[in-house]
Every structure is written in C-alpha cells, then in structure tokens.
Amino acid sequence: MPAGRAVKPARARVVPRRLGSVPYSAAKTRTITTALALFAEHGVGGTSLQMIADAIGVTKAAVYHQFKTKEEIVLAAAELELVKLQAALDSAEAEAGRPRALDALLTKVIDLTVEGRRMVSALHGDPVMVRLLAKHEPFRQLMDRLYCLLTGDRPGTEARVRAALLSAAIRGVVIHPLVMDLDDDTLRSELQRVARRLVHLPD
Amino acid sequence: MPAGRAVKPARARVVPRRLGSVPYSAAKTRTITTALALFAEHGVGGTSLQMIADAIGVTKAAVYHQFKTKEEIVLAAAELELVKLQAALDSAEAEAGRPRALDALLTKVIDLTVEGRRMVSALHGDPVMVRLLAKHEPFRQLMDRLYCLLTGDRPGTEARVRAALLSAAIRGVVIHPLVMDLDDDTLRSELQRVARRLVHLPD
DNA sequence: GTCTATAGAATGATAGAC
DNA sequence: GTCTATCATTCTATAGAC
Numbered sequence: 206m207p208a209g210r211a212v213k214p215a216r217a218r219v220v221p222r223r224l225g226s227v228p229y230s231a232a233k234t235r236t237i238t239t240a241l242a243l244f245a246e247h248g249v250g251g252t253s254l255q256m257i258a259d260a261i262g263v264t265k266a267a268v269y270h271q272f273k274t275k276e277e278i279v280l281a282a283a284e285l286e287l288v289k290l291q292a293a294l295d296s297a298e299a300e301a302g303r304p305r306a307l308d309a310l311l312t313k314v315i316d317l318t319v320e321g322r323r324m325v326s327a328l329h330g331d332p333v334m335v336r337l338l339a340k341h342e343p344f345r346q347l348m349d350r351l352y353c354l355l356t357g358d359r360p361g362t363e364a365r366v367r368a369a370l371l372s373a374a375i376r377g378v379v380i381h382p383l384v385m386d387l388d389d390d391t392l393r394s395e396l397q398r399v400a401r402r403l404v405h406l407p408d
Numbered sequence: 409m410p411a412g413r414a415v416k417p418a419r420a421r422v423v424p425r426r427l428g429s430v431p432y433s434a435a436k437t438r439t440i441t442t443a444l445a446l447f448a449e450h451g452v453g454g455t456s457l458q459m460i461a462d463a464i465g466v467t468k469a470a471v472y473h474q475f476k477t478k479e480e481i482v483l484a485a486a487e488l489e490l491v492k493l494q495a496a497l498d499s500a501e502a503e504a505g506r507p508r509a510l511d512a513l514l515t516k517v518i519d520l521t522v523e524g525r526r527m528v529s530a531l532h533g534d535p536v537m538v539r540l541l542a543k544h545e546p547f548r549q550l551m552d553r554l555y556c557l558l559t560g561d562r563p564g565t566e567a568r569v570r571a572a573l574l575s576a577a578i579r580g581v582v583i584h585p586l587v588m589d590l591d592d593d594t595l596r597s598e599l600q601r602v603a604r605r606l607v608h609l610p611d
Numbered sequence: 612g613t614c615t616a617t618a619g620a621a622t623g624a625t626a627g628a629c
Numbered sequence: 630g631t632c633t634a635t636c637a638t639t640c641t642a643t644a645g646a647c
Contacts, residue, residue: 248535250453330533332451366598369584370577377576383568395569
C-alpha cells in the first residue's frame with residue numbers, strides 16, 4: 206500500500222479552467238502549430254501575422270477568421286505545450302507521498318523538455334510570451350502546482366533557491382549551445398541522472 | 409609558488425577585437441543605458457526607437473545621429489554588459505591552475521549575474537538578442553573562453569552537460585519567480601554555495 | 612474558410628535647418 | 630546634438646464578396 210496520501214495541489218480553492226478542454230478545428234490547429242514554430246525561430250515580437258499566413262499558405266484574413274487577435278494565437282500556441290505540463294502534474298500529484306510524486310514529476314518534465322527543446326526558448330525565453338503568460342491565470346495555476354511540488358510546503362530560502370535552480374537548469378540545458386549537438390536520447394538520460402543527484406544533494 | 413601555468417585562452421590564434429576599447433560619448437552612453445533598460449522590460453523586438461527616444465527625452469532623429477541603425481544600439485547595449493564578463497575571464501585566466509581559475513570565474517560570474525539580474529533576460533533570453541549575438545564574433549570568442557574554462561580541454565558528454573547546466577542554472581535562477589523576492593546579497597551567497605557543490609559533485 | 616482590398620497606426624530610417 | 634518634417638514600409642485589424 207502507498208506510504209502517504211496523494212499530494213494536494215496548491216490553491217485548491219480556485220476552480221481551474223482546464224487547459225486543452227476545448228478541441229480545435231483542423232484549420233486552427235494548423236495555424237497554432239505553424240505559429241509556434243515561427244515563434245521559436247523569430248520570437249513572438251518578430252513573428253507577424255503575415256509570416257504565419259505565408260507559412261500556412263493562406264492570407265492574413267484567413268488567419269484572422271480563426272483568431273480575433275495576435276494575442277489569442279500566442280496564448281493558444283503556449284497552451285499547446287502547457288497541456289503536456291498539466292498532464293505531467295496530474296499524474297505526479299496522484300502519486301502516493303512526496304518522494305514518489307517528485308520523482309514522477311522530474312521524469313516527465315525532463316522528457317517533455319527534451320522532446321520540445323526547440324520550443325523552450327519561445328515559451329520561457331521570449332519576453333513577449335513571458336509577459337503574456339504572467340497575466341494568464343491558468344498558466345499561473347500550473348506554475349503554482351509545479352513549484353509546490355518542487356519545494357514542498359512552507360519552503361525556506363534554500364529550498365526555493367534549489368527548486369529555482371532545478372527548473373532553470375532543466376530548461377536552460379536543453380537550449381544550451383554546449384549540448385546542441387547531443388541527440389535527444391543522450392541528453393535526456395544525462396539530464397535525468399544529474400537532476401536526481403541535484404535533488405538528493407546533501408545540505 | 410603557483411602549482412601550474414596560467415590557463416591559456418581558447419582560440420588564441422584569432423586576434424580578438426577588445427570589447428569596450430573605444431569609449432562612448434556622454435550622449436551615446438545615455439542612449440545605450442536607456443535602451444538596455446527598455447530591452448529588459450519589453451524585449452528587443454518590442455522596443456522601438458520611438459520608445460528609446462521618448463525615454464531619453466529627445467527625438468528619434470537625435471538617436472539616429474548617434475547610431476546608424478537599431479542593430480548598432482542593440483549590440484552596444486549588449487557590449488555594455490559583456491565587457492564585465494570579459495574582465496572576469498581575464499582575471500580568471502590569469503590564475504595559476506585550473507581549479508583556481510574555475511573558482512575565480514565562478515565567484516565573479518555569479519556576482520555579475522546577480523548584480524545585473526534585471527538585464528539577464530534581455531541578454532540571454534531575448535530571441536532577437538540571441539540571434540544577433542550569435543553572429544557577433546567578439547561575443548562568440550568570449551563564450552568560447554567561458555566554455556573552455558568551464559569544461560576543461562577535450563570535454564566529454566558528461567562534462568559538457570554539467571557545464572551547460574552550471575551556466576544555465578546561474579542565469580536562470582536570478583530571473584526565476586521563486587527567488588524574485590530575495591535580495592541580492594541573499595541570492596548571491598546562496599548561489600555561490602550551491603554552485604560550488606555542483607562543481608564538486610562526485611560522479 | 613478563404614479571398615481582395617483597404618483603413619489606420621507604427622515602424623525604421625533620411626534630409627536639411629538651427 | 631538636436632530639431633521638424635517626411636518617406637517607404639510594415640504592422641494589426643476589418644469589411645465584404647465568393
């Protein structure tokens with residue numbers, strides 16, 4: 206039997222709007238995935254609706270038919286990646302006891318990050334995206350859940366620094382020039398190894 | 409007496425154009441510092457010359473009198489921060505033996521990063537800046553020197569991942585939401601401590 | 612869903628006076 | 630060094646036909 210209760214999500218009182226609960230049409234999905242790829246390459250601010258329309262092979266007006274503003278496209282592109290994080294948090298929080306939850310979280314987050322390494326800079330590096338997501342309630346709830354799992358309850362200074370370091374390291378490594386030539390499998394296993402050692406680092 | 413020779417900089421054959429060797433006029437300096445602050449807040453792509461001019465209190469034409477293009481301003485703003493890294497590398501490389509060089513480098517880089525934490529996202533997160541610096545030879549030479557010190561000669565996969573993790577972690581922590589409320593002194597000492605433990609992590 | 616056409620604002624950049 | 634005035638281009642966004 207499990208050693209403890211399932212980990213309770215942070216801010217449980219706030220009714221969370223579930224990400225990805227409304228499915229997109231085929232045309233919308235095509236727009237989102239194309240936009241995300243362009244965001245990763247040129248940044249959000251450097252990607253115009255004209256570029257997105259050209260990449261799809263339609264006109265700007267056709268894109269505006271699906272999304273009223275550019276901001277909507279940016280958010281939809283972000284959510285495409287964030288639903289994966291949401292699923293990872295769900296299954297981690299369902300684990301019995303914090304050690305198991307943390308371990309499950311690490312495994313999934315590292316897998317996701319390596320798998321989507323081309324999109325990481327567009328999501329967490331781009332200043333326009335960062336500013337937009339900071340005002341985005343579903344995103345903030347996800348981050349609260351993530352940080353709660355990483356730091357535990359009532360974290361002190363050291364625990365917060367360590368959690369920040371861990372999440373910054375995972376994100377930062379996969380887009381680092383020093384490991385750009387490494388294939389996904391190698392990068393993933395190396396990262397899984399060193400992340401574990403970081404978590405269990407003695408004081 | 410020192411235990412070893414001074415660490416040799418990477419790519420010694422390439423004659424490096426020294427950063428910050430040409431001093432700026434007062435008006436130019438004012439423009440650069442103003443621009444850098446705006447880049448940090450709105451991103452490079454989200455900062456127009458109009459915004460820079462307004463923040464200084466002059467017209468666009470006055471700004472264009474000092475810099476021919478926006479790209480020149482972006483590069484100058486980047487160099488303002490990079491000269492500090494250059495100085496840190498200089499003194500670290502002058503240390504006798506790799507362990508001492510690495511230790512000196514860590515101390516200075518962490519100090520610099522914490523001190524300039526508001527500018528970190530503009531320099532290393534912004535996609536426009538990253539793309540521009542990637543084509544910028546003096547910047548690439550600096551990074552070569554940095555990575556050479558971090559990984560040692562002929563680094564294997566694990567050493568590269570570890571070096572990438574270290575540099576990504578330092579950059580990423582100082583802008584992380586979890587430590588945003590920490591003051592500079594606390595963050596610096598915590599970071600110095602955990603960075604050392606990372607460097608001396610057993611295999 | 613996609614198109615043509617266009618409005619209205621902002622952008623990077625330049626010419627020339629003071 | 631700073632200004633006014635301007636140009637060509639691009640941008641987000643909309644109207645209305647098919």
